[in-house]
Amino acid sequence: MSEITLRVNGETHTLDVDPSTPLLYVLRNDLGLRGPRFGCGLAQCGTCTVLMDGRAIRSCNRPVSRSTGEITTLEGLPENGELHPVQQAWIDEQVPQCGYCQNGQILTAAALLSYSPNPSDDEIREGMNRVLCRCMTYYRIQSAVKRAAEAMAEGEDR
Amino acid sequence: MSGGRQVPTALGDALARWGGTTSRRDFLKTSGLFVFGVSGVGVAGAGRWGFGTEPSGGESSEPASYPDPDFLQLDSWLVVHEDGTATFYVGKTDGGQGTGTATQQMMCDELDLAFDQARVVMGRTDMTVDQGGSGGSDAIERDAMVGRRIAAEARRVLLEMASERLGVPVEGLSVSEGVISLRDDPARTVTYGELIGGGRFDVALTGGNINATTGVASIKPVQDLKLVGQSIPRYDIPGKVDASLEWAVDVRLPGMVHARNVRPPFAGATLSAIDELSVRDLPGFIRVVSEGNYVAVVCEREEQAIEAAERLVVEWEKPATAPFPASDDLFDYMRSAERVPGSGGRGAARAQGDPDGALASAATVVEAAYDIPFHGHTAIGPAHALADPSDGQMTIYTNDMKPYSHRTGIAEFLGMDPEQVRVIWMDGPQLYGRTAADDAGFEAAYLARELGRPVRVQWMRHEETAWDTKGPAFAIDLRGGLDADGNVVALDYRGRIANYAHVGYNQARTVLIAQLMGFRPERPSPGGGRGPDEMYYIPNRRQETRAVRFPLAFETPLRTGNLRDPNGPQTTFAGESFIDELAAAAGADPVEFRLRLLRGATDDDEAFRRARSIAVVEAAAEAYGWDARPSPGTVGSGRVLTGRGIAYAYRARTTIAVIAEVEVNRETGRVWVRRMVCAHDCGLVINPNSLESTIQGNLLHGISRTLYEEVRFDGEKVTSVDWRTHPTLTHMDTPEQIDVVMVNGDPNPDRPDLRPYGAGEPSHRPVPAAIANAIYDATGVRMRRLPLRPERVLEELGYAGL
Ligand code: FES
Ligand code: FES
Numbered sequence: 001m002s003e004i005t006l007r008v009n010g011e012t013h014t015l016d017v018d019p020s021t022p023l024l025y026v027l028r029n030d031l032g033l034r035g036p037r038f039g040c041g042l043a044q045c046g047t048c049t050v051l052m053d054g055r056a057i058r059s060c061n062r063p064v065s066r067s068t069g070e071i072t073t074l075e076g077l078p079e080n081g082e083l084h085p086v087q088q089a090w091i092d093e094q095v096p097q098c099g100y101c102q103n104g105q106i107l108t109a110a111a112l113l114s115y116s117p118n119p120s121d122d123e124i125r126e127g128m129n130r131v132l133c134r135c136m137t138y139y140r141i142q143s144a145v146k147r148a149a150e151a152m153a154e155g156e157d158r
Numbered sequence: 159m160s161g162g163r164q165v166p167t168a169l170g171d172a173l174a175r176w177g178g179t180t181s182r183r184d185f186l187k188t189s190g191l192f193v194f195g196v197s198g199v200g201v202a203g204a205g206r207w208g209f210g211t212e213p214s215g216g217e218s219s220e221p222a223s224y225p226d227p228d229f230l231q232l233d234s235w236l237v238v239h240e241d242g243t244a245t246f247y248v249g250k251t252d253g254g255q256g257t258g259t260a261t262q263q264m265m266c267d268e269l270d271l272a273f274d275q276a277r278v279v280m281g282r283t284d285m286t287v288d289q290g291g292s293g294g295s296d297a298i299e300r301d302a303m304v305g306r307r308i309a310a311e312a313r314r315v316l317l318e319m320a321s322e323r324l325g326v327p328v329e330g331l332s333v334s335e336g337v338i339s340l341r342d343d344p345a346r347t348v349t350y351g352e353l354i355g356g357g358r359f360d361v362a363l364t365g366g367n368i369n370a371t372t373g374v375a376s377i378k379p380v381q382d383l384k385l386v387g388q389s390i391p392r393y394d395i396p397g398k399v400d401a402s403l404e405w406a407v408d409v410r411l412p413g414m415v416h417a418r419n420v421r422p423p424f425a426g427a428t429l430s431a432i433d434e435l436s437v438r439d440l441p442g443f444i445r446v447v448s449e450g451n452y453v454a455v456v457c458e459r460e461e462q463a464i465e466a467a468e469r470l471v472v473e474w475e476k477p478a479t480a481p482f483p484a485s486d487d488l489f490d491y492m493r494s495a496e497r498v499p500g501s502g503g504r505g506a507a508r509a510q511g512d513p514d515g516a517l518a519s520a521a522t523v524v525e526a527a528y529d530i531p532f533h534g535h536t537a538i539g540p541a542h543a544l545a546d547p548s549d550g551q552m553t554i555y556t557n558d559m560k561p562y563s564h565r566t567g568i569a570e571f572l573g574m575d576p577e578q579v580r581v582i583w584m585d586g587p588q589l590y591g592r593t594a595a596d597d598a599g600f601e602a603a604y605l606a607r608e609l610g611r612p613v614r615v616q617w618m619r620h621e622e623t624a625w626d627t628k629g630p631a632f633a634i635d636l637r638g639g640l641d642a643d644g645n646v647v648a649l650d651y652r653g654r655i656a657n658y659a660h661v662g663y664n665q666a667r668t669v670l671i672a673q674l675m676g677f678r679p680e681r682p683s684p685g686g687g688r689g690p691d692e693m694y695y696i697p698n699r700r701q702e703t704r705a706v707r708f709p710l711a712f713e714t715p716l717r718t719g720n721l722r723d724p725n726g727p728q729t730t731f732a733g734e735s736f737i738d739e740l741a742a743a744a745g746a747d748p749v750e751f752r753l754r755l756l757r758g759a760t761d762d763d764e765a766f767r768r769a770r771s772i773a774v775v776e777a778a779a780e781a782y783g784w785d786a787r788p789s790p791g792t793v794g795s796g797r798v799l800t801g802r803g804i805a806y807a808y809r810a811r812t813t814i815a816v817i818a819e820v821e822v823n824r825e826t827g828r829v830w831v832r833r834m835v836c837a838h839d840c841g842l843v844i845n846p847n848s849l850e851s852t853i854q855g856n857l858l859h860g861i862s863r864t865l866y867e868e869v870r871f872d873g874e875k876v877t878s879v880d881w882r883t884h885p886t887l888t889h890m891d892t893p894e895q896i897d898v899v900m901v902n903g904d905p906n907p908d909r910p911d912l913r914p915y916g917a918g919e920p921s922h923r924p925v926p927a928a929i930a931n932a933i934y935d936a937t938g939v940r941m942r943r944l945p946l947r948p949e950r951v952l953e954e955l956g957y958a959g960l
Contacts, residue, residue, distance in 0.1 A: 001441075018441065018461075025461045034408045035401040039538050040619040041464070044881040047538060074401040083400060090399045094391060094847055097254030097855055099398030100539045100587035106399065121894075128889040132881060134538040135254060135588050136858030138892040140851065 004064050008033075009076030019065035024048045026064050027073060035074030035103045039132075046104030046131035056104075056111040074103045077110060085155065086110045089148035097135035104131045109145045118149055186227055186234065186285075222551035224284035224580040229368045232315070232361040234287050235308045236265075242336040242351030244269065244276045244312075248305065249289030249368075250297045251281040251559045252394065253589035255855075255918050256848030257297035259392045263385040263844055264302045268309035268377060270333040271350075273390050281583030283565045289368060291560035291583070293594055293663070293720070295810070295916030298844055303913070304371050308363070311373025315361055319353045379910030380842060389847035394585065406584040407616070409544050409555040414612035415444060416460040417605050418467035420453040421621055422674075424874045426477035426710045429453065436471035446470065447608050450675035451713060454605060456613065464618070480873045481710030489529040489943075492633040492654045492706050501658070501684040501705030508651075508689065511698030516648035520639025524743050528636070528732035529943040530926075532656070532869035533629040535721055536884055539587030540622035544614040545602035551578045552603055557586020558596040560663050567664035568603045571672060579603075591720030595627055595661045597670040604671060620879040625670065627719025628869055630657040630687070634732035639698075644744030646694075646755060649736075651701040653729065657685035658707035661719045673712045682711065685718075688725045690733025691808050693768045695758030703729075715876040716869070722856075726809060726923030727863055731944065734805035734927030738789065738934065747786040748804050748931065749779045765811040765915065766905055770839045773903025775806050778815035778837035781899045789931065790938040793960075798823050800832075803931025805924035811915035812840040813903070816857065818928040822936045824955055827948030831861050831893050831929060839901040840917040850898045853921045857896060860925025862887035868945050885947075 006013045008031060015030055022041075027033045027050065039047030041060045048060040053069035077084040083091075086109045096102045105128065112119060112127040119127060124145050133141070227234040227247070237245045246265050252258040258278045266276050281291060289301045313333065320338040321328045330341050336350040365371035380386070397403030422429070429451045437443055437455060442462035447454045455470055457463040483491040517523055543556040552574060558564040561581040569576040586593070598615050605613040617625075632655050639648035659682040661668040667677045685705025708716065741751035752775055762768045778784075782802070791801055799822045806815040819833040834857050843849055866885045870878045878884035904912060930941045933951075939958045943950070 021459075021461050025459070028408075029410070029460055032410070033401070034404065037405075037407060037539060038616060039540075040880060042619060042880055044619075045538060078400065087399045091391065091395055094395060094851060096395055096398045097851065098538075098588045099254055099394070099403075099585065100405075100537075102398055103401065125889045125892065130888075132538060132886060132888065134536065134859075134886065136855045136862065136887060137851070138858060138887070138889050139854050139896055142889065142892060 006064065006067060006071065007069070008071045009073060017064060019063060021064045023050070023059040023062045023064050023067045027059060033073050033075055037100060037103060039101070045101070046108065047101050049104035049107045049131070051107055051111060054111060054114055056108045074106060077107070084110055085151040086113065086144070086148040089144040089151060093140050093144040093147060095137050095140040095144050097137055101131065101133040101135070105133065105141050109141070109148065112145070113149055113152060117152060119145070222549055223577040224551070225577050226283070227285065227287050229287040229371055230363045230365070232308065232311060232359040232363055232373065235305070236312050238312070238316070238350050238354050240351050240355030242275065242349045242355070244271060246276060246278045246305065247286040248278050248280045248301070249286045249291070249562065250301050251292045251561065251583045251589070253292060253559060254394070255852045256392045256845055257292070257302070258394060259390060259848060260298055260844040261302040261305050262393070263388070263390055265305045265309040267383045267385045268306045269313050270335065272335045273385055275336055281561045283561050284580045287368060288562045291558070291562055292589060293560060293591070295918035295920065297918070298914045299811070299916040300369055304369060306377045307372045307375070310375040310377045311361065311363065312359065314373065314375035315359055316350055316353055320348050323348055323353065380912050381910055386842065386844050387846070389845055392848055398585070403585060406544070406555050406557045406586045407539065407542050409584070411544065411546055411612040414544065414614055415456050415458055415609065416463040417454045417456045417601070417613050417615045418463040419601065419615070419617065419621060420455065420467050420470055420472055421625060422451055422474055422713070424474065424476050425481040425714050425716075425876075427451070427474035428477070429472065430475050431473040433471040437466045437469050440466050440469065445609065447605055452671050452674035454601065454615070456605060456609060476874070477710065479709050481714060482708040482716055482871065482873070484872050485531065485868070485870045488531065488631055489633045492631065492656055495706035497654070497704035498658050498684045498707050502687065502703050508699055508701035513648045513650045513698040513700045516698035517637055517639045517650065520647055521642040522640040522743050524638045524640070524739050526636050526736055526739055526940070526942060528632070528634045528735060530632040530728040530731060531944060532631045532716060533721055533863055533867050534623060534869050534878065534884060535590060535592035535626045536623050536886065537587045537592055537626070540617035540619060541596065541598035541626070542586070542614070542616035543596070543599040543602040544612060545599070545606035546612040547606040547610060548612070551580065552606065553580045553582060554599045554603055555582050555584060556596060556599045557584060557589065557593055558599055558664065559589035559593040563664040564596060564599050567666045567669065568600055570666035571600055571669070572603060572607060590722040591724065592626055594663045595669060595719045596664060600669045600671050623879050623884050624876040625715045627661055627721070628716055629721030629724065629728070630655050630660070630718045632687070632728040632732070634729070636732060636736045638736060638740045640740060640744050644746055646696050646740055648698040649696045650699070651689055651733065653687060653689060653703035653732070655685060655687035655703055655705050655725070656708070656716070657687055657705045657718045659683055659711045659717065660685055661717055670717070673717075678712060688729060690729045692733065692806065693759060693763060693771045693808065694737070694755035696755065716871070722859065723809065723919035723922040726807070726919065727860060727926050730805060730807045730923040731926035731930065734807065734924060735930050735940070735942065738803065738927070738931045739940065742789055742934070745788050748789055749775060749784055750786055752804070752806055765841070766903070767808050767811065767813060769905055770813040770901070770903035771806060771808060773901050774813045774815040774837040774839050775804070777899050777901045778804065778817050778835050781837065781897050782817045782835045784817065789935040791935055793936070793938050797825055799936040801932045801934070801936025803928050803933070803935050805927035805931060807920070807923045809916070809920035809923060812838070812917055812920040814838050814921050814924055816921065816924040816928040818925070818932045820929060820932040820936055822933055822951065824937070824960055827950075827952035827955070829865055829929070829933060829946055829951055830891065833895045834893050835897045835899065836921050837899040837901050838917070838921055839903045840915045840920070841904070842912045842914040843900055844914055846900060849900070849917055852918060853898050854896055856919065856922040857925055858887055858892065860922050861891065861929065864926040864929045864944060865891070865946050
């Protein structure tokens with residue numbers, strides 16, 4: 001065990017954990033967050049996704065000692081009490097079925113749109129490709145990403 | 159809630175919603191609404207652990223008990239609060255297909271409440287009546303219809319109360335959004351809340367079983383329903399999007415510990431020794447628990463349990479005989495294996511006319527064999543549960559889709575009185591049949607009792623992919639005969655299904671932990687299996703299905719359970735591919751050919767299935783813009799070949815036709831389903847958007863099973879263990895366009911008693927055949943073995959010289 005400092009959703013946490021502990025378990029079990037979930041532990045599925053310094057990363061195989069950036073989980077995505085446009089698009093398109101994978105889908109989409117605000121259909125497919133959904137909500141996810149992109153573009157215009 | 163146990167937030171919310179001064183349990187208890195049952199007899203040795211005599215935590219108190227809410231009491235189903243809102247207690251679970259929202263729509267409509275004036279609580283064995291949980295796509299077709307009758311009865315009683323209070327006959331009253339007013343004097347009103355708010359109806363219902371439960375009121379004609387038919391946004395979605403919803407994976411209790419299982423490395427292996435020293439010094443280590451071939455490690459923290467389970471040194475003995483053939487030899491094995499006596503089951507057989515004679519005299523005979531491998535559930539989130547053994551009771555937090563059998567199964571397994579066991583369903587990863595035999599809850603409960611502390615179990619990915627319940631493999635042989643005019647005169651279908659000892663619903667002797675501990679069902683299921691469900695008129699036919707078994711029937715990673723539309727995609731793949739083969743032999747357009755077979759019959763079936771079959775085939779063809787011509791089309795010379803194929807089926811009373819348009823890359827072997835059309839008739843549609851979402855999921859899951867999914871195994875173990883060795887559909891494979899057409903093919907489409915039919919699974923089944931038929935249309939090559947990964951497609955195209 002040793003002291004680890006984490007920046008999560010704008011707050012600083014100091015924890016006494018084994019530095020090799022995967023970030024996922026610290027977020028879930030020590031910080032009580034629900035967004036990132038265990039799916040594979042192998043960096044293959046994306047259910048454990050969080051943003052680190054704005055990039056979508058997988059928390060299931062990232063040691064907490066190497067999680068030194070600014071971490072944002074699904075809980076931290078809304079700004080000023082308002083849902084992120086991606087979250088709103090997810091509701092408008094009624095995307096989730098079971099919803100287990102949607103943490104990874106939403107955060108990956110948010111990251112994608114932050115560096116590619118107006119993605120083509122192919123860019124959406126490729127950008128989202130490594131996030132799996134076994135309820136197969138891909139079709140609605142792709143529509144929702146487009147809807148979010150439009151909403152964000154409109155927001156900028158205003 | 160009793161005993162001062164912690165209530166997870168979501169459940170606290172559910173309770174708070176009730177808003178009364180007493181808890182739901184007290185409410186039911188004081189009103190005598192619980193039914194007291196008899197104690198169970200333990201499978202895993204009743205009383206062996208001496209549980210129940212010593213409360214594990216907190217002050218000792220009377221053991222909690224959770225009797226069943228009595229379904230013959232209106233108050234068990236529905237509560238109207240002081241503010242006029244209502245809570246509906248529904249004994250079902252919602253796997254994300256929107257059945258909760260749809261049930262709320264239906265019940266609000268009957269009760270004349272706005273959608274937002276009600277809430278639904280689902281799947282808690284201590285609070286909701288036993289409607290069996292989910293399965294069989296029956297939530298709306300059957301159970302929500304009970305809900306409608308209950309809500310209608312509540313409305314009737316409330317109107318009578320208002321009539322008395324206002325001194326006006328019921329006929330002189332009208333209701334809107336929970337406010338009753340005089341027709342003649344709309345200013346005079348009384349609200350539901352004022353009439354009964356927080357109080358009991360004390361109204362007895364009738365019905366020989368829960369599905370027949372009814373009051374005396376009748377339900378409204380379809381034309382009077384206002385919320386039914388609207389795409390009301392699902393109530394569960396916001397909490398799934400902002401992480402506010404508490405899932406079964408999220409529940410944390412004070413003092414809880416984490417467990418991970420250690421599975422046999424070979425199917426049928428026997429445990430010979432455990433070296434506990436290999437993990438004893440690991441941080442957080444608490445205990446190794448083992449019985450028979452079941453092994454688990456318990457640690458303080460989750461990552462510690464994962465590491466300890468990896469590091470634990472266990473010696474296993476391989477079985478003397480190979481447990482099953484390798485997946486490469488599966489279909490040869492299945493075709494030569496002996497049939498299990500008594501297998502096949504109802505619905506598998508069909509016999510009419512003289513198929514052998516008709517085949518012998520047919521102008522053309524077509525024969526084909528189809529092979530479908532085992533399919534895994536491979537849920538995105540592995541099996542998990544948290545069990546709390548405090549105060550002499552057992553509470554299991556789970557996403558088990560059938561909480562009631564989970565409860566009785568666990569009670570039986572542990573030798574507890576079912577009334578001391580409570581199962582709380584919460585949201586979780588997809589169910590689709592997997593959580594109808596939810597191993598993790600049994601494991602958590604067993605370990606919690608062993609440890610005397612709350613224990614959380616979650617399976618690892620390799621464990622879930624290798625050891626979850628499987629959809630059975632099929633080997634299907636078909637023969638068909640055409641007369642000189644291209645009419646089908648005979649059809650002979652013989653299926654073999656690897657489905658011996660199919661696990662039941664949360665049975666105490668068939669869940670994996672029980673099998674590994676050495677328990678066996680008294681009578682293993684011989685293995686059922688349906689044939690394809692269609693309404694074709696073919697004068698001479700035979701259809702039979704028999705199960706085959708492997709040397710290892712128990713403790714096997716190939717144990718079969720229900721997987722979304724069990725049997726449907728497999729048998730329809732064979733049946734509807736073969737109809738296409740016959741159409742091609744007859745030189746007929748595949749749509750025309752099917753319509754001819756459907757129109758050939760004169761009798762109709764239950765719920766006008768034949769008329770509604772014709773309607774969906776026609777609607778799909780029209781929506782797609784189908785040009786009538788035989789398949790294959792002209793096979794182009796380019797790199798990418800395109801084609802379209804259709805398949806049709808019914809499931810129960812729902813009829814479906816699916817058209818797939820594919821691109822086949824003949825250099826890479828990749829198949830892309832570019833467009834899909836699904837025409838769907840499930841009678842009355844409750845929530846079109848939510849239904850469309852469910853259908854889209856069925857279609858894409860169908861594409862995944864067609865193109866990618868296969869459980870692979872060598873002669874001793876399953877080798878599909880993660881997303882590399884068990885690929886699934888991804889974003890890249892998603893069709894460019896999906897059109898869902900809701901059809902109402904009822905001969906009297908405006909009937910006031912139009913019913914909803916099950917829609918959760920039916921649209922899954924025609925997908926594999928539609929894709930294979932489209933590939934044939936594109937290439938002239940018939941794909942008869944799933945899955946159609948690029949290697950296989952290239953190989954098949956190669957054989958055909960393409
Ligand atoms: S759980 Fe991290 S990628 Fe699957
Ligand atoms: S919504 Fe269920 S896994 Fe994606």
